[in-house]
Amino acid sequence: xxxxxxxxxxxxxxxxxxxxxxxxxxxxxxxxxxxxxxxxxxxxxxxxxxxxxxxxxxxxxxxxxxxxxxxxxxxxxxxxxxxxxxxxxxxxxxxxxxxxxxxxxxxxxxxxxxxxxxxxxxxxxxxxxxxxxxxxxxxxxxxxxxxxxxxxxxxxxxxxxxxxxxxxxxxxxxxxxxxxxxxxxxxxx
Numbered sequence: 067x068x069x070x071x072x073x074x075x076x077x078x079x080x081x082x083x084x085x086x087x088x089x090x091x092x093x094x095x096x097x098x099x100x101x102x103x104x105x106x107x108x109x110x111x112x113x114x115x116x117x118x119x120x121x122x123x124x125x126x127x128x129x130x131x132x133x134x135x136x137x138x139x140x141x142x143x144x145x146x147x148x149x150x151x152x153x154x155x156x157x158x159x160x161x162x163x164x165x166x167x168x169x170x171x172x173x174x175x176x177x178x179x180x181x182x183x184x185x186x187x188x189x190x191x192x193x194x195x196x197x198x199x200x201x202x203x204x205x206x207x208x209x210x211x212x213x214x215x216x217x218x219x220x221x222x223x224x225x226x227x228x229x230x231x232x233x234x235x236x237x238x239x240x241x242x243x244x245x246x247x248x249x250x251x252x253x254x255x
Contacts, residue, residue: 099147101155105147107162109133115169119161125150180248184241188215202251209247216240 079087108119109132116126128150132143151158185196191214198205220238 075196098152101148101152102144103150104155104159104162105132105144107166108158109147111162111165118165119158121158145189145249176249176252180245180252183248184244189219205251210244213240213244213247217244 081087108129111119113130113133116129121129125147128143128147132140132147135143180207183194183198186197187210191211195207195210198210217238217240220240
């Protein structure tokens with residue numbers, strides 16, 4: 067190995083008493099732990115959103131590989147990814163926060179649309195089921211009607227009881243199941 071190819075060591079720094087100033091390893095580990103948490107969050111993000119993180123080709127390929135790995139190989143790859151994104155940590159952290167905020171907004175919007183669809187089913191069952199079949203032809207109409215009958219029965223029972231205020235706060239189990247079913251069929255899109 068020639069002198070030209072030899073990696074340069076950082077020059078040692080000394081304090082006022084002439085002692086060598088060493089890096090605080092605990093602080094470095096704490097910083098690496100933050101980066102490792104960020105890497106774990108990025109791995110959970112769908113691959114289609116990697117373009118918004120402004121990753122280079124090597125980083126994108128490494129994150130795709132991380133989704134495939136398990137066990138010890140995953141742990142080693144996580145350390146590799148931590149070193150790989152150490153330089154642009156702050157920008158990447160900001161981009162991940164933006165993506166998480168946008169995905170939360172999308173989830174809230176989806177929940178609102180499902181609640182709106184449930185209300186439409188309860189108000190005008192025939193038209194709402196027709197509209198639902200136009201969008202989702204594989205929807206199980208029998209199951210939806212079964213949930214609707216149970217919800218109406220629960221609401222009727224709630225109106226007849228004396229302590230309607232107490233029952234009003236309780237959620238109908240079938241309404242939750244209907245919302246879950248609608249959420250499941252919308253995820254199949």
